[in-house]
Amino acid sequence: MPTLRRNPITGGWVVNPGRGEDRASSLIEMEKLIDQGICPFCEGNEKHTPPEIFALRRKGSERDGPSWQVRVVPNISPALTIEPDLDRRAERMYDLMNAVGAHEVIIETPRHILNLADLDTSQIKKVIDTYKARILDLKKDQRFRSVFIFKNYGERAGSSPIKHTHSQLIAISVTPKNLKEELVGARDYYDYKERCVFCDMIRQELSTKKRIICSNSDFLAIAPFASRFTHEVWILPRKHSVDFENMSDARGQNLAVLLKEVLLRLKILLGDPPYNFILHSGPNRTKRRGAAWKTLSDDYHWHIEIMPRYTRIDGFEWGTGLYINATTPEEAAASLRQVKI
Numbered sequence: 001m002p003t004l005r006r007n008p009i010t011g012g013w014v015v016n017p018g019r020g021e022d023r024a025s026s027l028i029e030m031e032k033l034i035d036q037g038i039c040p041f042c043e044g045n046e047k048h049t050p051p052e053i054f055a056l057r058r059k060g061s062e063r064d065g066p067s068w069q070v071r072v073v074p075n076i077s078p079a080l081t082i083e084p085d086l087d088r089r090a091e092r093m094y095d096l097m098n099a100v101g102a103h104e105v106i107i108e109t110p111r112h113i114l115n116l117a118d119l120d121t122s123q124i125k126k127v128i129d130t131y132k133a134r135i136l137d138l139k140k141d142q143r144f145r146s147v148f149i150f151k152n153y154g155e156r157a158g159s160s161p162i163k164h165t166h167s168q169l170i171a172i173s174v175t176p177k178n179l180k181e182e183l184v185g186a187r188d189y190y191d192y193k194e195r196c197v198f199c200d201m202i203r204q205e206l207s208t209k210k211r212i213i214c215s216n217s218d219f220l221a222i223a224p225f226a227s228r229f230t231h232e233v234w235i236l237p238r239k240h241s242v243d244f245e246n247m248s249d250a251r252g253q254n255l256a257v258l259l260k261e262v263l264l265r266l267k268i269l270l271g272d273p274p275y276n277f278i279l280h281s282g283p284n285r286t287k288r289r290g291a292a293w294k295t296l297s298d299d300y301h302w303h304i305e306i307m308p309r310y311t312r313i314d315g316f317e318w319g320t321g322l323y324i325n326a327t328t329p330e331e332a333a334a335s336l337r338q339v340k341i
C-alpha cells in the first residue's frame with residue numbers, strides 16, 4: 001500500500017509509492033515499445049496506454065480510439081493510489097496515511113511533437129481547457145487538498161522515456177510544503193497589509209518594467225525578483241484570481257498566447273533547454289478545512305512557475321533551500337525580451 005509519511009520536524013510529506021516491481025516492469029514494457037519505435041502517446045497507438053480518463057475528441061469518435069485532440073490517461077507508474085480510504089493513523093509519534101490521490105498524464109497533442117512550445121496557440125488552448133476540466137473534476141473529491149499540474153521537459157528535468165509532449169497532474173490529500181509556504185506567506189502578508197502580495201508584485205513590476213519579459217491584456221510574464229534558477233519565469237494573471245480552473249474562455253486564449261511566447265523565447269535564447277513548470281493554484285477548500293483558508297480568495301493568486309534546468313540541485317541547495325543563481329533576473333528578463341520570435 002502506498003503511504004504518505006509526515007516529517008515530524010518540518011511537517012513535509014514523503015510518498016512511498018510501493019509496488020516497486022510492478023512499477024519497474026511497466027516502465028520496462030514502455031521502454032521496449034519505444035525501442036521498437038512505437039510511441040504510446042501518438043494517435044493510433046491508444047491501446048498502449050491505460051484506458052482514457054478524459055479526452056477532447058471529434059464528435060462520434062470512440063473512447064480509446066483515434067480522432068482526439070488532447071487525451072488524459074492514468075500514469076503507468078503512479079506515485080499514488082485511488083484506494084477509497086485515507087486511513088490517517090499514527091505509528092507512535094509519527095503520522096502516516098494511505099497515499100490516496102490521482103496521478104494522470106495529459107497528452108498534449110495526437111502528433112509526435114516534443115516541446116509544448118512547438119504546438120500552435122489553438123492546440124495550447126485545448127491543453128489549458130483540459131487542465132481546467134481535470135482540476136474541476138478532481139476538486140469535487142473532498143479527500144484531495146491540492147491539485148498540481150507540472151511538466152518535466154528534457155532528461156535533466158526528470159522527463160520520462162516518452163518524449164512526446166505531455167504534462168502530468170497529481171491530486172493529493174495533503175498540502176505539500178512548497179505550496180504551504182506560499183499560502184502561509186501570502187496570508188501573513190495579507191493580514192498585515194490587507195493586499196494580495198502577488199497583486200502588489202504585479203503593480204511594482206509594471207511600474208519598473210525591468211523584470212517584465214512579455215505581457216498581454218490578461219497576463220504578465222516576469223523574471224521574479226528572487227529567481228532561484230537562471231531564466232526562471234513566472235506567468236501571472238494581471239487581475240486577482242485564486243483558482244486557475246475558474247479562468248474564462250477568453251482569458252484561457254490569452255494564456256495560451258503568452259505561454260507559447262514565453263516557451264519560444266526560452267527555446268530560442270537558451271537552445272531548447274530542459275525545463276520544469278508547475279501550476280500553483282488555490283487548494284481545495286473542503287468543508288472541514290474552511291476555517292484555515294478564511295481569506296484565501298483575497299490573499300492567494302494562481303501562477304505558473306517555469307524553471308529552465310541547466311544545473312542539478314547541488315548539495316548546498318538541497319541541504320539549505322538556499323539557491324545560487326549566477327544570472328540576475330534583470331539580466332534574464334532583458335535577454336528574454338530581446339529574443340526575436
Ligand SMILES: [Zn+2]
Nearest residue numbers: 039042112164
Ligand atoms: Zn508520439
Ligand SMILES: [Zn+2]
Nearest residue numbers: 196199240301
Ligand atoms: Zn492577487
Ligand SMILES: [Zn+2]
Nearest residue numbers: 182280303305
Ligand atoms: Zn508558486
